[in-house]
Amino acid sequence: MENNQAFIAKIGNIKPIENADRIVQADVILKGVPQTKVVVAKDAYKENDFIVYFDSNLCLTQEFIDYFNNKNGVSIDTYLAKGNRVRTVKLRGVISDGLVVGLSQLSSFFKNKIVAEGLSFDTLDGMRICYKYVPQEKLGNTSATKGKKLKSRILPDTFQFHVETEQLLRNVEKLNPKMVASITRKIHGTSAICSRMKVQKKLTLLEKLAKSLGVAVVETEYDYLFASRTVVKNAANPKGPENDLWVEVGKRFVGRLKKGETIYYEIVGYGLGGGMIQKPFDYGCYPGEHKVAIYRITLMSEDGTVAEYSWQAVKERAAELETPTVEEFFYGRLGDLYPEIEQDTDWNSKFVAKLEEDFLEKDCPLSRNKVPDEGIVLRPESLRIEPFKLKSKRFILKESELKEKNGFVDPES
Secondary structure, eight states, rough: OSSSSSSEEEEEEEETTOOOOOOEEEEEEETEEEEEEEETTTTTTTTTEEEEEEEETEEOOHHHHHHHHHHTTSSSGGGGEEEEEEEEEETTTTEESSSEEEGGGGGGTTTTSSSOOOOOSEEETTTEOEEEOOOSOOOOOSOOOSSSSSOOOBOTOOOOOOOOOEGGGGGGGGTTTOOOOEEEOOOOSSSEEEEEEEEOOOOOOOHHHHHHTTTOOOEEEEEEEOSSSBBBSSSSSOOOOOHHHHHHHHHHGTSSOOEEEEEEEEOOOTTTTTBSSSTTOOTTTTTTTEEEEEEEEEEEEETTTTEOOHHHHHHHHHTTTTBBSSSSSEEEHHHHHHSSSSSSSSSSHHHHHHHHHSSSBBBOOSSSOOBOEEEEEEOOOOOOOOEEEEEEEHHHHHHHHHHSSSBBBBOOO
């Protein structure tokens, strides 16, 4: 099931809202697991109706909006924010996270097709219906060069960005009591990467001459690469752009990483220009200050094989690098976290419900400002990393409100 796509689910647990006559609250339910709560018009749905759910990280395309409005005689865009972004709102004290439409309202798309819970999509019959929200403005430089575009030094199949973190509530069936995993605090800053990787070497004139004469010349070398979540800042220029947060923070690891080692970390607090990286989440920092927290480390061998550091190894290596990790809440067998939960066929949903109860909807204790804590990340120990995130509805509401403001900047994008 892909992130940043709509998906088919059911609606249930429909309940009235105090002092509200025309709206009710309900759960979006995926394979028996409540995903989130939404507010809908009274009598619009019955228990276990199939619906299509759009989360607040999505925008609807104008083509889909026009199609939907014309077919159903409604104006779905009245429920959207600027740029056709799906909103999270608070109505009569209930946080409504995302948008649902009845599957029957999209019936023309699903004729002669198998309808199944969990089916995700961003295109229907060739029509793109939604896409990931990306703010108009960016923070800092997004390329390492100005003017003439230089050739990248990065060798194929070497540098690796962090994997997409899946929604835990959409992957509950993957958990089991015997699984060893870490549970850590999810913090709201900007992801960054520092990697000591083999790159294309800039040959000297003498080396170029030797190569032209058929002499074997070493054309690669190990060097440091600095990146945001999606952009390698010094792919072409070894120094990278000036006054760039990701480059400046990454320099703390220069001379300290092993060949083939990559550090993935979060930067929180304030950027180089003095503004908050994610306003108003200060994480105890003052203007001009920032904090770094490592959440993942890998090691690539000469043949390109990537070894994933276990969470225990991440903590030990981070200590060697004199850099903290993200805060750990639990590490061990998941069944040991809540031994009171009977390990039967319903263990998964009960386990996740307990996680929500214990870790979500709280204030962030690390910030001087009163802001909601973002949530947690559950990372199973395995040869290949597959982390899952569980986010607070209060945080999602706050994030949605911030996106409404003019000049909103999201360094993650």
